[in-house]
Amino acid sequence: MLQLNADQLEKVEALQLKRDSRELLQLLGSVWPAVAEQLQARWPAFIEVALEHAQQIGLRHVAELARYASLCCLWGAGFEAKPRFEWAAAITADPLLSPTLKLHQLTHRSREELVRRAAKAAPTGDAMTPAGYDKALAAVEAGLGRAARGRTIFLDQPPPPRPTACDLAAITFAVAEPKPLQAYHGQDGSWRRVDLVPWAPQPETLSAPLDEPRLLPVLSRAVGAGASARLQLAVSTEATCDAHHPEVLHATGAGRLTWRGADTARLSLTLHAPPSPPADSKLGPAGIAHGEPPDVQSVSISSCGIRNAGAPLGRIELGLQVHAATQRLVEVRHGALPALAWPIEGEAPPLNAAGTACHLEADGHTEPAPAWLKAWQGLQPAARAGLEKLFIAWSRHMAGTSGRMEAELAPLVGQAGITWGWQHAADGAVALHVQGAIDFAALVLDLRLSGELDWLGSRARVSLRAQGRSEWRMNLADGAALEQAKATWRHPFTLSLDAIANGQPALLSAGPLAEPLRGAVVGECGLRPRPDGRGQQWFYRLAIEPVNVCLLRQDPLGGTQRQQRELIPALTLIDWSAG
Structure with a gap:
């Protein structure tokens, strides 16, 4: 299999960008004819500057370059650094946003700005309306779709689709352990079983990304040994892309279970403890004061992580250490x-x-x-x-x-x-x-x-x-x-x-x-x-x-x-x- 080193890859990407620039010059000229006609001989330089700013944001694919260049056709090249575009500067400077998400939020906020301006002043013949903006973006997407796939260098990299808002709003969870759990207590030479003080943590709600992984220690019982602990989970969404999001994945030592879409709104996940291994033929059961290692489980709640504004919640993962409650x-x-x-x-x-x-x-x-x-x-x-x-x-x-x-x-x-x-x-x-x-x-x-x-x-x-x-x-x-x-x-x-x-x-x-x-x-x-x-x-x-x-x-x-x-x-x- 042919492999490229770093220098070769850089040259290929430069060649691809040059080819993309020529195609984008033609595509954007047909979508934004008024801008191209106004700039005339400066049109190629305008597109070149727009593509340079796109690369500074972190955009690399031709489809993303075209979408950002369309915003420049609307607001001007490098608009995010100009006065009255502080909202664009805040989006591009946010370290919590990926380049793709920055482009999405710039596109969404641009339409909101057009709606706000249209509400304040009567539209003129040459003013861009929200409907015209939507039509221009649709034309860009259609033009990208018609591009011949055989003309791209990297055949295994199809153009990414235009992002759709899909993110989690909040996740509420709580662990409910079986009751009552009992332990042995010795007194005056005799042993009796007593109820343990129940551990019932209050439900928690997450509406922001976690700074560090969350690990929940749990006492439960193995399959067939009685009632087991449960993780009560409620998921609310900011927006969804399709029926596959949000997605909840529960991974245990026994396998994986997945829920998607509306099924994730309220879940009660069974947390089984690991079963006791068979006794050693010579030594017998596990020795005194041996605690079997917990079953390390995880519950992942994920979405596309795309928001129209602000940092996304994206993906939340809860770690669970499920110990056997056996005494x-x-x-x-x-x-x-x-x-x-x-x-x-x-x-x-x-x-x-x-x-x-x-x-x-x-x-x-x-x-x-x-x-x-x-x-x-x-x-x-x-x-x-x-x-x-x-x-x-x-x-x-x-x-x-x-x-x-x-x-x-x-x-x-x-x-x-x-x-x-x-x-x-x-x-x-x-x-x-x-x-x-x-x-x-x-x-x-x-x-x-x-x-x-x-x-x-x-x-x-x-x-x-x-x-x-x-x-x-x-x-x-x-x-x-x-x-x-x-x-x-x-x-x-x-x-x-x-x-x-x-x-x-x-x-x-x-x-x-x-x-x-x-x-x-x-x-x-x-x-x-x-x-x-x-x-x-x-x-x-x-x-x-x-x-x-x-x-x-x-x-x-x-x-x-x-x-x-x-x-x-x-x-x-x-x-x-x-x-």
Whole structure:
């Protein structure tokens, strides 16, 4: 395909203008014979000056040049800069008007001036009347229509039609949300649904172009989930060109709907919220405090944007962010792991599965979340498996089968409830509201390990103990509090070592060790972002810092010998998440 650069295009346009000037000289001479006869030899220069002024206004097409030159034939070349034509100067200097609109308003105002002058004075034989003006403009349009299309350089640019007044006068709109919208409210450990304060903004009327885009936050429901919000819209017009204007276009994530002409006078547009996506097969529904993104919708009200006077309203676009009004609640209850002892004799005692529950609701209706419940039911087995791993690691460093362990280790004992959903703030903006009450004993710990150590036949009885209780109790008031919804702990081990008299002259004792070598039970729990980024999930991590002992072997013949020995390596006992 042939493409022209900027210089070539400029030369082609200059050639086109020269050709247009010759044709306009002939066309306008036939429409305005009296002016051409009066100017005689100065007629070509007059038309050239008129076309230069037209280009200064921004007019480029031959049809627009001809229409402006006709006004010059009526008022004189460059009339907009002359005295008594202040109205023309104001029109051409208005930055809100396009060149085409300036030409339209100059043409319309010229006829009004002729009507005003005709009303003040008796018409004379050579005075231009409104009827004569209309006849001259019609002759110009007819002459443009007869121009041979094959003589133009740009075949794909047909002459623009003469503009017709078509503009909006005013637009009145208001958002009506479904009532009542409800949310969960926690008090004294229980949750109930309460009506939200309705958000009912007053209708607004726009009769001037918007300085910046208007964005309306809306709470609504998805298709099939109950009553949805509506945008009440009333459109009045200054003038219309045909049955296609004004036009209202409502664009949503599901598609587009269009209304034209008289159908736009009063509309009630349904604003559906986006549907909830299906639950993840592994993670379940969207996580805690996840707000689905809104459906970004737009309502465009448009016309030709042509007014006989003044800046046009033209096109108004309203942006809508339609959020799902769904409010969710999760309630969790978790019991304690019973005390255990190793080595286990017979069958292991049953876990306290009956004390575990995880319930998820959306607007008062239960939402299935089997993956969440399964994860909570797996916390106690995960804790027992971690203890089993700890006992195996401990026994590996004990002499023979002397290793023993008694453990009371209960993670996340208690209950919690968290609710979340999109709600209006005091200023009408929509924000994610989170409320929650967390009442957990993060860890109840009493861990006792015992066994015997052997060094060249010398033996000692060793005991380790870590105990403590860590709480995780807090109230969640907003989304920012989620970042602090955590608890951490560190419970150090205490060690005791007693020599065993077994006939060996050398005895074992314990020497001092630096704090990092003594070991501890460490961990953290709380809420953290889900791997898929869709909200928060519960997490729990429990680990053992390496435990060492400094053995001193006191031999009457060989003196004192020193040895650092690892009793428990670094271990992760629990790495768990849910939701």
